[in-house]
């Protein structure tokens with residue numbers, strides 16, 4: 001009989017293996033985002049079990065994309081209706097996960113479902129604002145955008161350091177989290193972009 005920690009570990013590995021089989025690019029992105037989230041959480045002063053929850057939210061934030069892998073990887077700019085469908089991947093991901101993982105910690109759930117919302121209300125799918133966006137979601141958002149912009153995608157090259165900093169300095173992101181990302185002492189920005197620029 002598996003204990004609870006082992007059950008959760010095997011569910012996590014199962015979900016990641018589904019993602020790896022369906023969409024290698026999103027799988028690799030998710031692994032990096034999980035690592036960046038873990039480092040950010042530690043620099044922000046979180047301890048166990050919150051660090052594990054934030055890391056898990058980073059690892060699983062895009063698992064809903066397994067239902068739309070072809071569209072996610074189109075080597076072209078998406079049409080409006082395609083963008084609209086993709087905007088529901090956080091909700092699809094949570095539904096998929098909750099089929100087997102009924103006691104998923106609320107921090108993980110919120111980190112996944114809110115990772116595209118922005119503090120100034122410019123995010124999706126619900127245009128929430130800062131008061132509704134948890135710290136886990138704020139951390140996943142910064143890690144997600146940083147990794148997405150600093151790596152090559154099927155439809156574009158990796159973006160410049162200047163472009164990444166310009167995006168992350170906008171009011172949509174928690175600037176305390178961004179500060180931990182770019183603080184040279186923490187060596188997060190440099191170590192995760194060293195092969196990109």
Ligand SMILES: [Fe+2]
Nearest residue numbers: 061062115116
């Ligand atoms: Fe996403």
